[in-house]
Amino acid sequence: MSALSGIRSIMEDIALAATDTSGDTWLNLSPGNPAAIPQVTDTWRRLYEEAVASGFAEFSGRYGPSRGSDVLVDAIVRYFNARYGWGIGPQNVLVGAGCQMLAFMATTVFTGPGDDGPRRLVLPSVPDYTGYQGLSLDAGGIVGVEPGVEFQDGRFFRYTFDLEAVRAQSSVGMMLLSSPGNPTGRTLLRDDLSGLMEIAEERDIPLVLDHAYGDPFPGVAQGAVDPPLHPNVINCFTFSKAGLPGERLGFAIGPRDAIDAMLSFTANSHLHAPQLIQATAALALNTGAIDTLTTEAIRPYYRDKRRTAEKLLHDLLPDALDWRLHSTDGGMFCWLWIDHAWFSDLVLYEALKRKKVFVVPGRHFFVEPFASPFLAEHATRCVRLSLSPDETVIAEGIARLAEALEEMRGAK
Structure with a gap:
């Protein structure tokens, strides 16, 4: 780290x-x-100005809840329930400073020393986002699983998951991957996702999915599998790739017990994410501007x-x-x-x-x-x-x- x-x-x-x-x-x-x-920049500027005009004192002049401002958490719940038919509530949501910070919180909570020995962070298929390699506070606390390689027509190739190699890993506290992947742009196939969720369920560990480049926004993947709602999955989303990289705003959706553990980390470390940009993001969700x-x-x-x-x-x-x-x-x-x-x-x-x-x-x-x-x-x-x-x-x-x-x- x-x-x-x-x-x-x-x-x-x-x-x-x-x-x-x-x-x-x-x-x-x-x-x-x-x-x-330009269209992205102009839209966010307009929404930010609306948030400032309507509630600057409310959002910037007082502390807020560690889970995230009510206006954004409620907007997230409505948006995802409407889009995917989920039945989540505020207890399933945590707002944080982007996907990388949310992944760090999850890594700190679910890996490291445990009652039965060390718990490692496993990246189920490398290459993956280089920032993940700095998430663990413990030397040797991260392992990356070697991929298979599939040669395709022309000048193309594709990495494949070796699910048996993932299943063979020992002392696992959490799995983490990006989809679409950074650096490859590869998205999880349905069978691979099912296999990883099965392993997470067998081990009773979280599978953290980083959707920074995926659906529902910025949505730069074609044919991507919808984010899964599963008892062992923590989905992480960010507004960075949708046009707000400098604001460091994201959120996690997952089972209540996992979200509560990460919520405690937030409250104990930095209280909450900045609130004015949360109000701006809520406007983007509520008005459909993000879509x-x-x-x-x-x-x-x-x-x-x-x-x-x-x-x-x-x-x-x-x-x-x-x-x-x-x-x-x-x-x-x-x-x-x-x-x-x-x-x-x-x-x-x-x-x-x-x-x-x-x-x-x-x-x-x-x-x-x-x-x-x-x-x-x-x-x-x-x-x-x-x-x-x-x-x-x-x-x-x-x-x-x-x-x-x-x-x-x-x-x-």
Whole structure:
């Protein structure tokens, strides 16, 4: 927990680049920050102004409930019951500072020392969000399960879950994964979700599902399975990828006993999430604005960016290069695999820095990238590209990526 995850250390390079006085433009294909889409920005500004005008003193001038403001909790309950036919109440909801903070609270509550020994956090399939690797307060408290690989037509591949390997893990306190996944864009298939819920039920442990990129918002996945309402599942949602990354606002929906345990953590650590932005989010849910943004602005934006990036990669990467792209159901990234012995994600990272381009080396998304012969090769041969920048940045960044790969191949 006290060490920077790999992607956070890259932020230091990006900060240094911001002080570059050469006059050259840096191309940043690394960020997880969502794009600033004008319709999204304008809508949130309008809703925020409404919240300020109608209740600034009420929301900002006094402390509120640790579960979350009544106006937002009630809006969440109504929204999810109407959309999915659930029967949840306020006791099933906890508002927090984004999915990562909610995941940290759950990890702290459900893993670590226990009556029967240590309880570990298990990521059922790596690669997964690099921020998860800093959630545990205990050394060795996180384990990532190696995936299978399915080769598909053309230049595509897909990771598969090894449910038997997940079931074989010992000393498990909690499972956690993102769907659609960061960095791959992979969504859970119904059979995989059923298998993970079955394991959680057998072990009597929580399965925490991070829907930061999924349904109902920002909804950038196609054909995603609906969030499940299950006694062993804690669903985490965020407004970050729907246009409010700087406000750090999310919420968890789950069984009352699990939510109560996380609620105690909230009350004891930071009392509650900021209330003015909670009122703003409640307006987005109650008016349907969040659904309009999802369907009219956010989903089309990333769908078009994905198509553009895939075409550029096919057009610009050398034909002789053995490269593959993870087939995606959505998400905000491209996950690229360069399958050559001469390739290294860190060497590419440095080569692209010299060309004033930032990407994220693939090894940072694996808990133990050298844990097996397969991972030792595969994890260091992948790279993540963001789809959030402007199309011109993506196009020029991929062009420089192609140049760097040609140079690396020529120097082998």
